[in-house]
Amino acid sequence: MSEKLEKLSLSQFSEKAYLDYSMYVILDRALPHIGDGLKPVQRRIIYAMSELGLSAAAKYKKSARTVGDVIGKFHPHGDSAAYEAMVLLSQSFTTRYPLIDGQGNWGSIDDPKSFAAMRYTECRLSPYAKSLLEELGQGTVDWTSNFDGTLLEPSVLPARLPNLLLNGATGIAVGMATDIPPHNLNEVVKACIKILEEPKVSLEELYKIIPGPDYPTEAEIISSEEELKEIYKTGRGAVKMRATYEVEDGEIVILALPHQTSSSKILEQIASQMESKKLPMIVDLRDESDEQNPTRLVLVPKSNRVDKEAVMNHLFATTDLQKNYRVNMNLIGLNGKPQTRDIKLVLKEWLSFRTKTVTRRLQYRLDWVLDRLHILEGLLAVFINIDEVINIIRNEDEPKKVLQKKFKLSVIQVDAILEIRLRQLAKLEEIKIKEEQGNLDSERKELEKLLGSKARLKTLIKKELKADAEIYGDKRNSQIVFREEAEAFDESELISSDPVTVILSERGWVRAAKGHDVEPQSLNYREGDGFFASAKGRNNQNAVFLDSKGKAYTVACHSLPSARGQGEPLSGKINAESGETFAGVVSGTLESKVVLASSAGYGFVANLGDLQTKNKSGKAAIRVKDNVKVLDPRSIKDLEKDLLAAITNQGRMLVFPLTELPQLAKGKGNKIINIPKANFDSGEEYLQEIVVLGEGRELKLLSGKRHFTIKPKDIENFIGNRGRRGNLLPKGFRNVDGVEVVLTKDNNKEEN
Numbered sequence: 001m002s003e004k005l006e007k008l009s010l011s012q013f014s015e016k017a018y019l020d021y022s023m024y025v026i027l028d029r030a031l032p033h034i035g036d037g038l039k040p041v042q043r044r045i046i047y048a049m050s051e052l053g054l055s056a057a058a059k060y061k062k063s064a065r066t067v068g069d070v071i072g073k074f075h076p077h078g079d080s081a082a083y084e085a086m087v088l089l090s091q092s093f094t095t096r097y098p099l100i101d102g103q104g105n106w107g108s109i110d111d112p113k114s115f116a117a118m119r120y121t122e123c124r125l126s127p128y129a130k131s132l133l134e135e136l137g138q139g140t141v142d143w144t145s146n147f148d149g150t151l152l153e154p155s156v157l158p159a160r161l162p163n164l165l166l167n168g169a170t171g172i173a174v175g176m177a178t179d180i181p182p183h184n185l186n187e188v189v190k191a192c193i194k195i196l197e198e199p200k201v202s203l204e205e206l207y208k209i210i211p212g213p214d215y216p217t218e219a220e221i222i223s224s225e226e227e228l229k230e231i232y233k234t235g236r237g238a239v240k241m242r243a244t245y246e247v248e249d250g251e252i253v254i255l256a257l258p259h260q261t262s263s264s265k266i267l268e269q270i271a272s273q274m275e276s277k278k279l280p281m282i283v284d285l286r287d288e289s290d291e292q293n294p295t296r297l298v299l300v301p302k303s304n305r306v307d308k309e310a311v312m313n314h315l316f317a318t319t320d321l322q323k324n325y326r327v328n329m330n331l332i333g334l335n336g337k338p339q340t341r342d343i344k345l346v347l348k349e350w351l352s353f354r355t356k357t358v359t360r361r362l363q364y365r366l367d368w369v370l371d372r373l374h375i376l377e378g379l380l381a382v383f384i385n386i387d388e389v390i391n392i393i394r395n396e397d398e399p400k401k402v403l404q405k406k407f408k409l410s411v412i413q414v415d416a417i418l419e420i421r422l423r424q425l426a427k428l429e430e431i432k433i434k435e436e437q438g439n440l441d442s443e444r445k446e447l448e449k450l451l452g453s454k455a456r457l458k459t460l461i462k463k464e465l466k467a468d469a470e471i472y473g474d475k476r477n478s479q480i481v482f483r484e485e486a487e488a489f490d491e492s493e494l495i496s497s498d499p500v501t502v503i504l505s506e507r508g509w510v511r512a513a514k515g516h517d518v519e520p521q522s523l524n525y526r527e528g529d530g531f532f533a534s535a536k537g538r539n540n541q542n543a544v545f546l547d548s549k550g551k552a553y554t555v556a557c558h559s560l561p562s563a564r565g566q567g568e569p570l571s572g573k574i575n576a577e578s579g580e581t582f583a584g585v586v587s588g589t590l591e592s593k594v595v596l597a598s599s600a601g602y603g604f605v606a607n608l609g610d611l612q613t614k615n616k617s618g619k620a621a622i623r624v625k626d627n628v629k630v631l632d633p634r635s636i637k638d639l640e641k642d643l644l645a646a647i648t649n650q651g652r653m654l655v656f657p658l659t660e661l662p663q664l665a666k667g668k669g670n671k672i673i674n675i676p677k678a679n680f681d682s683g684e685e686y687l688q689e690i691v692v693l694g695e696g697r698e699l700k701l702l703s704g705k706r707h708f709t710i711k712p713k714d715i716e717n718f719i720g721n722r723g724r725r726g727n728l729l730p731k732g733f734r735n736v737d738g739v740e741v742v743l744t745k746d747n748n749k750e751e752n
Contacts (some may be wrong), residue, residue, distance in 0.1 A: 034353060046125070052069060055296070061122060070137070070179070158357045166183055168181045186469055219258045227239075258321070261323060263289060266321060329346060376433050383433075507528070510543075518534075538557065538585065539639055543585055545570060552620075596669065600628045621666050645715075695696045698712055699739065
């Protein structure tokens with residue numbers, strides 16, 4: 001017994017089981033077929049409804065009845081999955097050409113999944129579904145056994161139109177997916193006819209006929225011509241859709257949303273921005289959608305001066321009012337294999353399917369006509385020899401064999417004769433048979449002509465496509481309009497530009513006070529803490545903090561806590577390394593110039609924009625060794641005219657033009673003042689302060705409780721070339737505790 005068992009390793013079994021499952025999901029669940037554009041569950045729903053007699057002209061029937069037939073006869077999966085597939089086929093805002101006509105609550109554009117349970121809703125097939133089913137019983141498709149072998153189901157529906165492109169498809173299989181966008185019926189039919197007439201037609205010419213997808217919504221497609229051509233050329237890409245709006249009485253009214261976009265989600269996104277003060281120009285938001293206007297969202301601007309177009313551009317960039325839709329035209333072809341195809345290959349392959357379907361339909365009809373003519377020929381033999389035939393039937397033991405031999409008839413003809421009713425033996429019936437024979441003979445000749453000529457077959461297919469386009473065709477929904485890329489408002493544009501003073505404490509606590517006339521030393525600090533550094537900026541600018549390792553961190557001024565309190569730890573807003581202390585702070589525009597320097601006597605001029613980063617971990621700014629201290633950065637007002645005063649701890653000061661320092665984005669910089677290496681290494685001498693001096697300013701040195709002012713004319717005594725040793729300050733003021741720059745005109749102070 002054990003010898004008959006097949007033995008497989010776990011790896012072999014797992015690989016085979018996974019591959020079998022993958023192929024099942026790809027071929028029998030997730031991907032559509034080129035012929036009817038349907039996935040198996042959709043095909044089974046449509047077929048089950050046709051078997052229930054739920055045509056477009058029939059009465060509605062409970063959805064639960066249809067779902068029961070689908071899962072009981074053809075699709076042994078969950079009822080909720082089958083019902084949801086039904087719902088999607090019925091929603092006009094989801095499916096471009098709905099296949100099901102639903103009655104009851106089948107969901108709304110705002111919430112597609114708000115449909116009622118299947119016991120409450122009713123359905124029947126839509127008129128468009130006829131294009132998939134009309135030729136089903138005419139020998140056009142192959143039939144396969146259902147899951148338990150008790151019934152037959154069509155392997156594909158004989159679609160008269162390329163439903164795959166008309167309704168599109170989405171699905172996720174194993175290792176592959178499909179995203180085929182819907183298209184306009186009239187455009188696709190014209191493209192099919194063009195290919196029938198000119199098989200070598202170029203993609204460029206096809207693009208003139210089908211300029212892009214056509215979604216159920218009236219939102220705009222804003223992809224460029226090049227992007228859309230690339231999709232049709234490769235079968236892959238993305239489509240951009242944007243909501244449409246109008247300005248009514250000074251209010252912005254959004255009239256159409258991108259495909260599968262919920263208005264409630266849009267309202268939530270806009271309201272969130274209003275609450276976070278990112279949309280200060282919008283004061284109210286209303287949803288006026290109703291049955292007549294499925295989408296009507298109203299934005300009320302603060303005043304008539306608000307630029308509505310700029311507001312909408314911001315919303316396009318930051319909300320789902322603009323969305324991208326992936327395109328991957330992956331489908332199961334006539335060879336039964338999944339493949340991504342370009343638009344021309346899809347249309348040509350569908351036309352091959354259609355040609356084969358029409359040929360099978362004509363051949364099926366021709367076979368029936370020939371069989372009927374054969375029977376009619378036998379029936380005429382009865383009327384010519386009616387008395388003899390009756391005599392044989394009445395007197396012979398085996399009339400079937402006798403009739404077959406006597407009149408040289410086939411078994412089929414004899415069976416038809418023996419089934420004739422007495423009332424059909426009237427003379428009038430003979431006339432009807434001859435008339436039918438004549439009509440069928442004409443039809444036979446026409447069918448044989450069609451089957452014998454490729455040109456006639458093409459003409460028939462074109463004629464049928466045009467006829468169906470007349471019945472089911474409609475105008476394009478999604479207009480294709482190229483638009484410029486939307487840009488969100490710069491956050492700084494939305495924030496007031498009020499002056500602020502950023503204050504950093506000795507222990508790294510930070511806050512922002514309104515105005516520039518703030519005395520940071522007079523503010524309240526936590527016990528054991530005190531004022532360390534400050535910078536003047538504006539609410540819509542950033543503050544840049546330097547740490548002891550020379551890294552720069554960026555924090556928006558408007559995000560800093562108010563100076564009414566004692567602030568917050570700066571470490572809570574950035575990711576500084578533990579144990580690091582802060583060296584200073586500076587603020588201004590991106591183009592503002594600042595001086596960065598180290599205690600080793602080196603430094604450079606930098607653009608404030610080069611020091612800023614969105615990375616909370618900061619970025620390298622000034623390079624220093626372990627025993628070197630980073631000095632508080634200094635703002636520059638006029639690079640061409642300002643001077644830099646460098647003061648060492650031994651009371652030496654050097655003043656030189658800032659233009660002598662290099663402008664760098666980061667680095668060590670050049671020598672500012674000459675400090676002997678031995679003095680610095682021993683810790684005896686180092687650069688203690690740097691000060692930017694503008695025209696007409698005097699320098700105030702603080703030493704303990706005393707101060708000493710150096711007038712502009714006296715500053716000349718300390719001017720020299722960059723990198724020199726500098727001159728000694730007056731005795732008694734060589735131990736500098738602080739520095740102030742004072743305007744001589746109005747005696748206003750500027751903290752450095």
